[in-house]
Amino acid sequence: MAVTGILLVLFLIAHMLGNLKIFVGATSFDHYAHWLRTIGSPVLPDTWYLWIQRSVLGIALVAHIWSATVLARRARAARPVRYAHRPKVQGSYAARTMRWGGVIIALFVVYHLLDLTTGDLNPVGDPRRPYANVAADFAPERWYVTLFYVVAIVTLGFHLRHGMFSAFRSLGQQTPRGERRARAVALGFSVALCAGYLVVPFAVIAGLVR
Amino acid sequence: MNLTLRIWRQSGPDDPGRMVSYPVPDVSPDMSFLEMLDVLNERLTLDGEEPVAFDHDCREGICGACGMVINGVAHGPERATTACQLHMRHFSDGQTIDIEPWRARAFPVVKDLVVDRTAFDQIIAAGGYITAPAGSAPEAHAQLVRKSDADAAFESAACIGCGACVAACPNGSAMLFTAAKVTHLSLLPQGQPERSTRVVGMVDAHDAAGFGGCTNIGECTAVCPKGIPLTSIGRLNRDYLKATRDRDGAPGT
Amino acid sequence: MELFTHGEPIADTKAPDGPIETRWQRRRFGAKLVNPANRRKLTVIVVGTGLAGGSAAATLGELGYRVKSYCYQDSPRRAHSIAAQGGINAAKNYRNDGDSIQRLFYDTVKGGDFRSRESNVRRLAEVSVEIIDQAVAQGVPFAREYGGLLDTRSFGGAQVQRTFYARGQTGQQLLLGAYQALERQIGLGRVEMYSRHEMLELIVVDGRARGIVVRDLVSGEITTEYADAVVLASGGYGNVFYLSTNAKGCNVTATWRAHRKGALFANPCYTQIHPTCIPVSGDHQSKLTLMSESLRNDGRVWVPQRAGDDRPPREIPEDERDYFLERMYPSFGNLVPRDIASRAAKGVCDSGRGVGATGLGVYLDFADAIGRLGRSTIADRYGNLFEMYQRITGEDPYEVPMRIYPAVHYTMGGLWVDYDLESTIPGLFVIGEANFSDHGANRLGASALMQGLADGYFVLPSTIADYLSAGPFEPLTDDHPEVAAARNDVADRLARLLACNGDRTVDSFHRELGQIMWDHCGMERSDTGLRKALAEIRSLREQFWQRVRVPGDGEGLNQALEKAGRVADFFELAELMCVDALHRTESAGGHFRAESQTPDGEAQRDDDRFSYVAAWEFTGADRPPVLHKEDLDFEYVHPTQRSYK
Ligand SMILES: Cc1cc2nc3c(=O)[nH]c(=O)nc-3n(C[C@H](O)[C@H](O)[C@H](O)COP(=O)(O)OP(=O)(O)OC[C@H]3O[C@@H](n4cnc5c(N)ncnc54)[C@H](O)[C@@H]3O)c2cc1C
Ligand code: HEM
Numbered sequence A: 001m002a003v004t005g006i007l008l009v010l011f012l013i014a015h016m017l018g019n020l021k022i023f024v025g026a027t028s029f030d031h032y033a034h035w036l037r038t039i040g041s042p043v044l045p046d047t048w049y050l051w052i053q054r055s056v057l058g059i060a061l062v063a064h065i066w067s068a069t070v071l072a073r074r075a076r077a078a079r080p081v082r083y084a085h086r087p088k089v090q091g092s093y094a095a096r097t098m099r100w101g102g103v104i105i106a107l108f109v110v111y112h113l114l115d116l117t118t119g120d121l122n123p124v125g126d127p128r129r130p131y132a133n134v135a136a137d138f139a140p141e142r143w144y145v146t147l148f149y150v151v152a153i154v155t156l157g158f159h160l161r162h163g164m165f166s167a168f169r170s171l172g173q174q175t176p177r178g179e180r181r182a183r184a185v186a187l188g189f190s191v192a193l194c195a196g197y198l199v200v201p202f203a204v205i206a207g208l209v210r
Numbered sequence B: 001m002n003l004t005l006r007i008w009r010q011s012g013p014d015d016p017g018r019m020v021s022y023p024v025p026d027v028s029p030d031m032s033f034l035e036m037l038d039v040l041n042e043r044l045t046l047d048g049e050e051p052v053a054f055d056h057d058c059r060e061g062i063c064g065a066c067g068m069v070i071n072g073v074a075h076g077p078e079r080a081t082t083a084c085q086l087h088m089r090h091f092s093d094g095q096t097i098d099i100e101p102w103r104a105r106a107f108p109v110v111k112d113l114v115v116d117r118t119a120f121d122q123i124i125a126a127g128g129y130i131t132a133p134a135g136s137a138p139e140a141h142a143q144l145v146r147k148s149d150a151d152a153a154f155e156s157a158a159c160i161g162c163g164a165c166v167a168a169c170p171n172g173s174a175m176l177f178t179a180a181k182v183t184h185l186s187l188l189p190q191g192q193p194e195r196s197t198r199v200v201g202m203v204d205a206h207d208a209a210g211f212g213g214c215t216n217i218g219e220c221t222a223v224c225p226k227g228i229p230l231t232s233i234g235r236l237n238r239d240y241l242k243a244t245r246d247r248d249g250a251p252g253t
Numbered sequence C: 001m002e003l004f005t006h007g008e009p010i011a012d013t014k015a016p017d018g019p020i021e022t023r024w025q026r027r028r029f030g031a032k033l034v035n036p037a038n039r040r041k042l043t044v045i046v047v048g049t050g051l052a053g054g055s056a057a058a059t060l061g062e063l064g065y066r067v068k069s070y071c072y073q074d075s076p077r078r079a080h081s082i083a084a085q086g087g088i089n090a091a092k093n094y095r096n097d098g099d100s101i102q103r104l105f106y107d108t109v110k111g112g113d114f115r116s117r118e119s120n121v122r123r124l125a126e127v128s129v130e131i132i133d134q135a136v137a138q139g140v141p142f143a144r145e146y147g148g149l150l151d152t153r154s155f156g157g158a159q160v161q162r163t164f165y166a167r168g169q170t171g172q173q174l175l176l177g178a179y180q181a182l183e184r185q186i187g188l189g190r191v192e193m194y195s196r197h198e199m200l201e202l203i204v205v206d207g208r209a210r211g212i213v214v215r216d217l218v219s220g221e222i223t224t225e226y227a228d229a230v231v232l233a234s235g236g237y238g239n240v241f242y243l244s245t246n247a248k249g250c251n252v253t254a255t256w257r258a259h260r261k262g263a264l265f266a267n268p269c270y271t272q273i274h275p276t277c278i279p280v281s282g283d284h285q286s287k288l289t290l291m292s293e294s295l296r297n298d299g300r301v302w303v304p305q306r307a308g309d310d311r312p313p314r315e316i317p318e319d320e321r322d323y324f325l326e327r328m329y330p331s332f333g334n335l336v337p338r339d340i341a342s343r344a345a346k347g348v349c350d351s352g353r354g355v356g357a358t359g360l361g362v363y364l365d366f367a368d369a370i371g372r373l374g375r376s377t378i379a380d381r382y383g384n385l386f387e388m389y390q391r392i393t394g395e396d397p398y399e400v401p402m403r404i405y406p407a408v409h410y411t412m413g414g415l416w417v418d419y420d421l422e423s424t425i426p427g428l429f430v431i432g433e434a435n436f437s438d439h440g441a442n443r444l445g446a447s448a449l450m451q452g453l454a455d456g457y458f459v460l461p462s463t464i465a466d467y468l469s470a471g472p473f474e475p476l477t478d479d480h481p482e483v484a485a486a487r488n489d490v491a492d493r494l495a496r497l498l499a500c501n502g503d504r505t506v507d508s509f510h511r512e513l514g515q516i517m518w519d520h521c522g523m524e525r526s527d528t529g530l531r532k533a534l535a536e537i538r539s540l541r542e543q544f545w546q547r548v549r550v551p552g553d554g555e556g557l558n559q560a561l562e563k564a565g566r567v568a569d570f571f572e573l574a575e576l577m578c579v580d581a582l583h584r585t586e587s588a589g590g591h592f593r594a595e596s597q598t599p600d601g602e603a604q605r606d607d608d609r610f611s612y613v614a615a616w617e618f619t620g621a622d623r624p625p626v627l628h629k630e631d632l633d634f635e636y637v638h639p640t641q642r643s644y645k
């Protein structure tokens, strides 16, 4: 979990930084999207790097979901009879929403790929003009897309907050001071990441990006 | 005060079980929770019904025998308090209280609120010890132990093996219990030689017993009557990663 | 009917004579050994997994014997030893404060009011040193100093700091050490563990203890278990008083059943009443909670000078308080031994100066200590005890003095054993609180843990070999007449309890029995009181067998049935305790006879008439027991009147 999660986190960081290029302007953003396809050349043929990255991420994602499923099944098996009085959450909400949160994020990722990678669900759907695709996505009249995006990102924030803390712990973080630090880093990072992803749609709505 | 109890009644392992309501009048706020159940049981006995079975022994919060989920919380609403040390002054007149057994596959219900926690003993038997047969011990002062290590080891050694951590864990994991023992022993110099075999053996026994996997949620620490910290699980993970790396590693690694 | 009859004297024939310093060494050398290959063929049953039983079973397993271990709890780790708080004594003299094996020996004999056997106590003091080494090697996290050395404190009337401790949870930590060693043997397959099994009868064949009848508390099944020797480590019988600091399940059944089969029961009337317990709060009270004795190191005990003064404690000015222990015992003050502190507290309460709603309580005040050492030091030393107190009473001891009152805590009496810890039934060994051996008429603080572990780790494993070397004995089967009889007795008794179907609960009888015992066989005993108690116990016992109601059946878990069987045995024990107390017209240690006191109200021993162990033989539930005396010789520690003034 921790290892695959971390790969995904690294991707999320890179992806966010890339997204933020949208503020630099349409050409720069389009150029970035194009550059993605040519990294590594001339050593690697065009789009190879992208495919390597895609497959690593894909494998990470599958492995991640697979281990989460194993854990969830074990959890279910470990408590065959449920409590009649539903336990109240004593620990953290973020921790208790990992599984459903994960599913929401996964659905989002699917939509997201169909939307901006293949373009099937995008009103513009022109792979050579990602800037326009994005701007079209978050147009005010398509508020439900924005809403879904926001929900997914906030869910991701929760997911990351506990996930990162949990990863530190799984990899052996063991002191109380370290725990406070790990929690702070996880929280700070998740907030930053959420903010980074959320400025894009809001900027589109606000008309800063069109 | 007057209370309504809704208690899980299950006559044996094969009975599906159900919640049954009992009014309990005239509860004194100075009673402990178990004394309140004693009063109910006296009445049930005289009325010709079977009293509610529940485990208890020391009634001082140290033996770890007692344990029940009270209104959805293992050991009830007071933090760092076992069910036997919980007093009725924390409840209010007219309240309805749900009482259920620990629920976990590895802790099958024996009867009513009594569950079988043998799985915990199996985890200890799989490595939760330091091998020191009687007669073999060196002079106690032959090895000094840093006070901070001794104190930290004590904190973890304070686990009473009650099983509340499992009852509260959404994954039904017993990692806090396992980690408490691993931490206790791995902090002490005497515990070093078996450090790797201990953690691997205990985690394997934990998984084999049918407990769930840990996802570091933290419900366990919240209900633990001895406040065993979540950091102990980090220590277990670290020891485990190291141990599985060196599992068949050469001597001296 | 006579109360009792006299029988032949008995004597310990196993302790070598000659210099006491080398007796244990010589006994070990003189005892026969069992070679390792034969140990595998010998089975030992150990009933109880407390400090005594847990350590014994683990050690016997390590030696290679086949061991079967039993406890009534769901896990061996929950034995009552887990609750011991204060600490464990050992003559390490790490403090260089004048301690030695000789001094621990001396203190223990004197503390026991010269009613214990010198050879045993001397051995206990010697072995104490090894126990600490053993526990440390197992990873018991004793308190340490900054330099990494073990910390010690002074405890319960000792003038040297020889008590090792792990916060207020020493018993827990020591027991977990023994439990882990036991689990290791279970994992290795050398010990078979039977949790939730209760021993209900001893099987004696051809005069040897050869097994036990047990009830599986989960399935209700009654089975017979055989062995070449049986070890009882089933703890004390303080619960005969209903309210005590013992765990709810503590019982006399295992030892009482053995007593009925011929093992003599020694000094049953010696009970220890602990001075610092949380007072009773109402009729619902189900047990009493001990506040560690260590609290008396820093707390000061007082009551108002004026009877009926019900001002809140903080409003009572210093000169209207009576720090009665400091006043009565200037040299030991608040640290006088338990029996003395308890009686003094009872005295001030009887004079109407007790505090709290019931008037049965005295203050234990930390205000001075907090002023002198600071709140955080006090929190370091006693934090968990203060929290426990607050949890139970709802009062904050940092602000308001604690209220404490004496409660039954420990029983010095138990099955009679010789130096080898063997009872009068060959092959039946008794260790820990279940035997009578080392504490005489009063046990010093932190000495029970020491004794339990000494017996289990070091003494029994050596001495039992001498007996086992004659084995293995002839195999037994369920159709052997003695075996079948034992088993049928158990089944009949359970059936009788279930069949009564009367109108009173087991607890109501137990409470009533406890009250009789507390009133007449508690802190102060008198001829008239004890005779009254005997009459009351007998009639209550008859009623019990007619009117008790045990719901459910014998199949499966039935906690009321378990309790009923235990209470039935307590009734018989209670009578013997009263007879013993009645016959011993002197005061000694925990046994205080109103008729035998010094002019200033201290216990007055009568060495000329009572310097013996009273070992009782069972002759039938309604027949007078037979008294066998073991004379006590004091060659090394000469009896003096104890004085803590
Ligand atoms: C609150 C408290 C605090 C104490 N503090 C201290 C202290 O600080 N220092 C000190 O030295 N001493 C202390 N003592 C005394 C000491 O704890 C006990 O005397 C000692 O632990 C007894 O150990 P044991 O092994 O003999 O028996 P126990 O620990 O009582 O064990 C009895 C065992 O026998 C089993 N058993 C009993 N009956 C049956 C049966 N019929 N069938 C099957 N199994 C049975 C039980 O399951 C249990 O495993 C304290 C006692 C109390 C109550
Ligand atoms: C069905 C889908 C998913 C489920 C059930 C799920 C479940 C989980 C769980 C249980 C953890 C905690 C791991 C631990 O305790 O060690 C976790 C962590 C994490 N998840 Fe997911 N997840 C899902 C999808 C996703 C997706 C789509 C992403 C990214 C886009 C993602 C990113 C992360 C990250 C970054 C972590 C955290 C860090 C880590 O553990 O290393 N997850 N997930």
Ligand code: SF4
Pocket: B158, B159, B160, B161, B162, B163, B164, B165, B166, B176, B177, B180, B220, B223, B224, B225, B226, B227, B228
């Ligand atoms: S870790 Fe805490 S909750 Fe879990 S068994 Fe130990 S004491 Fe009980």
Ligand code: FES
Pocket: B055, B056, B057, B058, B059, B060, B061, B062, B063, B064, B065, B066, B067, B082, B083, B084, B085
């Ligand atoms: S009964 Fe012992 S911890 Fe509650």
